[in-house]
Amino acid sequence: MIKKSHFLTFITVGVWLLPIDSSANENVVNVYSFRQAELITPLINEFTKQTAIKVNLVSGKADKLMQRLIDDGDNSFADVLLTVDVARLEKAKQLNLIKPINSALLHTNIPENLRDDENFWFGLSVRVRAIFYAKDKISPDQIPTYESLLNSRWQGKICSRKGNHMYNLSMLASFIYRYGTSWSENWVKKFSNNLAMRPNGGDREQLRKVARGECDVAIANSYYYGMLSASASQSDREVYQKVGIVLPKNNDIGSHINISGAALTSASKNKVNAIKFIEFLTTKKAQKIYANNNYEYPIHPDMEASKLLKSWGKLTADTGSIRQLTKYHPQAREMVKRYSW
Numbered sequence: 001m002i003k004k005s006h007f008l009t010f011i012t013v014g015v016w017l018l019p020i021d022s023s024a025n026e027n028v029v030n031v032y033s034f035r036q037a038e039l040i041t042p043l044i045n046e047f048t049k050q051t052a053i054k055v056n057l058v059s060g061k062a063d064k065l066m067q068r069l070i071d072d073g074d075n076s077f078a079d080v081l082l083t084v085d086v087a088r089l090e091k092a093k094q095l096n097l098i099k100p101i102n103s104a105l106l107h108t109n110i111p112e113n114l115r116d117d118e119n120f121w122f123g124l125s126v127r128v129r130a131i132f133y134a135k136d137k138i139s140p141d142q143i144p145t146y147e148s149l150l151n152s153r154w155q156g157k158i159c160s161r162k163g164n165h166m167y168n169l170s171m172l173a174s175f176i177y178r179y180g181t182s183w184s185e186n187w188v189k190k191f192s193n194n195l196a197m198r199p200n201g202g203d204r205e206q207l208r209k210v211a212r213g214e215c216d217v218a219i220a221n222s223y224y225y226g227m228l229s230a231s232a233s234q235s236d237r238e239v240y241q242k243v244g245i246v247l248p249k250n251n252d253i254g255s256h257i258n259i260s261g262a263a264l265t266s267a268s269k270n271k272v273n274a275i276k277f278i279e280f281l282t283t284k285k286a287q288k289i290y291a292n293n294n295y296e297y298p299i300h301p302d303m304e305a306s307k308l309l310k311s312w313g314k315l316t317a318d319t320g321s322i323r324q325l326t327k328y329h330p331q332a333r334e335m336v337k338r339y340s341w
């Protein structure tokens with residue numbers, strides 16, 4: 001999700017531990033993360049402080065790390081998998097790369113809809129696929145829902161990354177699940193027709209295009225907007241000022257959301273520590289770091305969103321779709337192809 005180098009980043013936090021020792025006798029846990037290392041490091045430090053368990057973090061591109069898990073099989077030294085998008089967690093499950101965890105704490109700390117019904121994967125944070133708009137041109141009440149983006153007034157005015165990106169496929173999968181095939185097909189057809197240009201660039205780039213006046217409206221994941229607000233680049237902070245966010249309200253269903261999540265690997269040699277680590281990530285203290293550092297919504301039912309996220313409006317999240325998304329991905333992919341989104 002974040003721009004990374006093509007190489008795997010290898011970070012050992014705490015005590016010197018290179019190369020990774022896969023021995024089960026060590027008080028360690030080995031984490032494969034598809035998320036940026038900066039996001040995870042403060043959590044690892046806190047976990048080690050609390051438990052004296054050393055954490056070895058390997059972070060890299062999702063597809064590369066997934067392939068490495070497949071290639072290494074039972075010899076993999078990974079204990080925990082951290083990734084984004086439920087479709088990836090489901091893929092890991094289908095490929096037998098992860099195994100179930102029985103944990104009462106995980107059941108308490110994570111709402112039922114945001115974890116696997118067979119306990120293979122567990123949500124850690126929530127992100128919204130939101131609508132963004134040029135504040136100087138339009139008002140948020142013109143684009144309250146995903147469906148409102150189909151109005152012909154937006155012809156040539158919408159920016160989006162490619163339709164076959166996982167974030168868009170998961171959103172479309174939620175539409176198919178909630179509204180059916182013909183509703184969703186009509187949505188893709190008209191939405192594609194309203195695009196300002198051939199889709200290119202990631203989510204953040206779409207927000208920059210809105211700020212530059214290249215389009216009036218865009219769809220993107222909510223946390224990218226938060227990142228822009230605190231960017232080291234002044235021009236990106238200006239993008240945040242020029243662009244507004246709408247958390248779409250579709251009937252009573254609410255905004256399409258997705259999760260970041262964790263799972264125990266099938267090859268885990270440090271199972272007890274791995275479960276401790278995943279449980280730790282769902283505690284209030286960890287949730288605050290994990291969600292706030294990446295501008296995401298905490299998964300813990302008793303926790304509120306950060307002040308910044310609250311300023312974006314009240315989130316009504318479609319939590320009920322999460323477990324259903326993956327099975328509609330092939331259909332979503334076909335639709336995207338048909339209309340060259």
Ligand code: FE
Pocket residue numbers: 001002221
């Ligand atoms: Fe991302």
